[in-house]
Amino acid sequence: MRGVVIHAPKDLRVEEIPAAPLGPRDVRVRIQAGGICGSDLHYYHDGGFGAVRIREPMVLGHEIAGTIDEVGAEIRRLTPGIRVAVNPSRPCDVCQFCREGLHQHCLDMRFFGSAMRFPHVQGAFRQSLIVNETQAIPMPTTLTTAEAAMAEPLAVCLHAVRQAGPLLGKSVLVTGCGPIGSLIVLSARYAGAADIVATDVTPFPLEIAERVGASSTINVAKDSAKLASHAQGKGTFHVLFEASGNEAALRSALDVVRPGGVVVQVGIGGDMKLPISVIVAKEIELRGSFRFDEEFEMAVELMGKGLINVKPVLTDTLSFERAVEAFELASDRSRAMKVQLSF
């Protein structure tokens, strides 16, 4: 079997990788679609992010869907031929945080294609993947495999929206309209926001944001005054989703969030210098949002029922054999949004 392996920054290879054995509660999934995530790009360009670094060759990828080829001996509810979205997250289910229902904070999490642990958890950009049955979520026939492979980033965004509390009738700002920012626009629109303003520094992502539900967009590289106009009366946005991981984006957005407003930080940057006196004086709530938990199945359900349509965000598909080209394309925010590999 072949897979997409990162060896070092800019050294991404499509090569033979070993197959894993099928356990009694596992299924073997023939992967058909795999989306390139921002963290995949960090591994590709920089060898990691923050304290997380590649220390051995690692198969990338965790946004995947495919068809079950074989099921373990003890499995009854799944059979070969069933199409599934694959949940890349496998919490331990027994640690303190799992017991409290906070599986995303599991002390022994296994997440496909992540260098947080060592040895790394190998990823899912491969022709065939062994997953625990709990990670294989059957998808409705209404969905394409490409859409099902969007369940993971959509789950991240549904989780972020849930971190914000109810959005019904609220005024929302989204800073940074890459795939995550765009899917947040889509999710916030579905969750009942009255007004969604999206910002970015290039035109292409803002066009996508409008297509998925932004009420208006601002190119802050050109027109920062337009954002500043929302600062009247101590600020007007009830909720800010910060999806750029950029200090300047967060700083300027804090000025337009109203007192008591909520900031959901989704973008992971390094250190950021923040105006604490603004956060204190306006009693802003800054909440981190990390991965997802039950939102993965929610994502499959909402897409499957036709309630959320992610297609405008999925701009390009290339064969996995052209992975390097695909990673370069995914890095070019002026012309690509979500890029998927086909297998």
Place this chain on the structure above:
Amino acid sequence: MRGVVIHAPKDLRVEEIPAAPLGPRDVRVRIQAGGICGSDLHYYHDGGFGAVRIREPMVLGHEIAGTIDEVGAEIRRLTPGIRVAVNPSRPCDVCQFCREGLHQHCLDMRFFGSAMRFPHVQGAFRQSLIVNETQAIPMPTTLTTAEAAMAEPLAVCLHAVRQAGPLLGKSVLVTGCGPIGSLIVLSARYAGAADIVATDVTPFPLEIAERVGASSTINVAKDSAKLASHAQGKGTFHVLFEASGNEAALRSALDVVRPGGVVVQVGIGGDMKLPISVIVAKEIELRGSFRFDEEFEMAVELMGKGLINVKPVLTDTLSFERAVEAFELASDRSRAMKVQLSF
């Protein structure tokens, strides 16, 4: 009448000030006790804080209590001789935020002894003060005037504790044990925390913190490893109250807050460089806490019923004629906690 007037950094004078007229819904209060607040010290040492600067001579002071001398023509429920804690906060009651019940975010707030507006709102370190009847809160006979003058800082801390949500059975960290940090320890203890760890960089405040309810204290200048030991399993504190306004205190505390934990930022510093990736990955909620609203009356009630005892925090009282000496003493954290002026 004489008052305590700041003219410039380090230029604090006790001098004659004009009396104001008594309106029909005002009362005139003979001030008897006035506590020196951290913001008073900022005006004294630095001429202000953040963007707030003295631009004209201003009477300082907003933690006061005294006795009503005269009541306006339309007032029925108050009479001369009644002892009152004075709420220094006077929101407009008609702006958007007042209408929503968020009076601390009033767009037209008048707060005694604050240079946020220009002309400044003159303060309350004076022999006699005119206040609106809504600001004069009768105090039980069980309270001394000195205690009643603690209602304001206690209200700030009760508000901070309410920002944290329920504390029953929780593990709490308080960083910085000046008057605000110490009163937070006291309030968190009253609110049912199971465990309260307090930190500071000098021994005196930590002694006070223990007296008002800290389970244990850490001098982080000497023993930072002791704090770091709480980082096990991604961190153990449910709630952090950051009362130092110090970047290093907040940064090191973030490592010992558990996933999903709440940080209530009370100390107002300038910009702080924060590890956003930690906030995101642990889904920490960082909430500003600013002043108070209905907590002022709550503070008077809880002290009056003997449920909260602030006396250990009140370490020194000097005549207002010795204001400069009192401000210098209040600035010395190695031997003074809350310093009050008597009038």
Place this chain on the structure above:
Amino acid sequence: MRGVVIHAPKDLRVEEIPAAPLGPRDVRVRIQAGGICGSDLHYYHDGGFGAVRIREPMVLGHEIAGTIDEVGAEIRRLTPGIRVAVNPSRPCDVCQFCREGLHQHCLDMRFFGSAMRFPHVQGAFRQSLIVNETQAIPMPTTLTTAEAAMAEPLAVCLHAVRQAGPLLGKSVLVTGCGPIGSLIVLSARYAGAADIVATDVTPFPLEIAERVGASSTINVAKDSAKLASHAQGKGTFHVLFEASGNEAALRSALDVVRPGGVVVQVGIGGDMKLPISVIVAKEIELRGSFRFDEEFEMAVELMGKGLINVKPVLTDTLSFERAVEAFELASDRSRAMKVQLSF
């Protein structure tokens, strides 16, 4: 001027009524559309509901919209010719609950066409109405006056949805699909529910419920087993909106609400015999929902932006001169949903 006046049960007259004077902060609105509410029907059929009874002739009506004819001397932001939705609710703004932002619980509320106070607050089914400027909400040109007159019942339903907390991805049951139930379906759909099951005892309201977003409907008069099938695993609905005011509806619904689920009670019945042991053992939260506050402006905004479309709920319009006929029609749930009067 003529208006629609209830004198006694079944004694509804269209007759001459006196005009009120225009105060300096009032506007005079030429009423163009007025919806008949369930409470109007209670006055018509029974002379009131619960402890609320007509004790003098009272103009009915509080769901209205029209055009400003004249503005008071001190008003600047409104001018004659502006089309407005009229908010029938006028809280005192100074009582304890108003100060806390809970205006719907005002201790001195004035609400058009309500017999709660005596003398009653006369209602708005009249050719011309004097309202305080704060009650006249300009409507976008995209809206018809008939739609604007739906702002009040829509506000009731947006408020009910907000009482439920976030609905994103949740499973929702709505019992009772009159105008309120149907508008709750519409609002819950807009707020991001994954699944909405609506019940009633006649087919016509269920057809409307489907048109405004119900995933499925159940005629519980014919097919109660279908609802009971949702009781598996202690119940499956996250949220129940009870809009029938019927004891049997609430009792049977409690069996299909999951542990920790929320019941928002909107329908006002009299006493109901409830299975407390079920509420305790499943830790169900039963919350009342009463009128609305800021949701009135939210309703105008969401309709005006085309985000919520109430037209399917508005089934009939008759001239106010045919009020009796209109009230009879509005009482017939087999063929009418919201019935409006035109003026």
Place this chain on the structure above:
Amino acid sequence: MRGVVIHAPKDLRVEEIPAAPLGPRDVRVRIQAGGICGSDLHYYHDGGFGAVRIREPMVLGHEIAGTIDEVGAEIRRLTPGIRVAVNPSRPCDVCQFCREGLHQHCLDMRFFGSAMRFPHVQGAFRQSLIVNETQAIPMPTTLTTAEAAMAEPLAVCLHAVRQAGPLLGKSVLVTGCGPIGSLIVLSARYAGAADIVATDVTPFPLEIAERVGASSTINVAKDSAKLASHAQGKGTFHVLFEASGNEAALRSALDVVRPGGVVVQVGIGGDMKLPISVIVAKEIELRGSFRFDEEFEMAVELMGKGLINVKPVLTDTLSFERAVEAFELASDRSRAMKVQLSF
């Protein structure tokens, strides 16, 4: 080994019972103290409650503490001689609700001395008991075994208080002052309430309530007007804990709960006829509270640290051989509060 076995209403026998085998992750606990709970009394007097009925002889008891005699082969952290409070609750850890962290709603719960399942889960009033290691909570040396056996009812009450949200500075009403009502008074006092009014129909429980922190008490059998005086301005209590399971108690209390107030229903009665229009018009939140989850360990911790003192509630201790006498005593609210058996 001997145990306390219910055979039928009023047929309680102390008799020989079989010992269970020790599994590899179990411990054998020599029981030393066992409190009689209200549900034990229901089995004794009525053979059960609601739909729950004894269908075979069942050992009663679930409020117990003792000393470990033997540990299973795989256990490392516990050793013989360790004194433990025994958590009677054993959720399955794998069902939907356990996964969400709502273990008290486990679909396959095993709870000592409960006839909810058949065969019944035999109880803990016995000389020796086998429990899973997760159920044996070591207790500090500061605690007596009798206090440790109070961990279970205290956990129920801490859970109820947590259901209410933050109590800091709030006005609280507790209706019904048996052991649960009294421990709620104690817990609400610890959680920072400003004012706690307790009601009952006999003097003895009210005396205990005062000793554990009630600000005032009302004998509603004699002086119902005193409670009604709290109805001013739509009601004054922020939170009601209903611990009597009595319809009249709940109905009269609803009149004195303020708009937006919270009612935590802890007492399990049968059907109750409730004034839904009051719940709706005041937007009261009625929440069930059922058993506990992590509050069991919290109870041991808070008692062990001397933060909560349950001794005033524990009025009587009899040898388990005198179980019938003890059950009769526990049923007499005029002279006994919590009655424990010693083994």
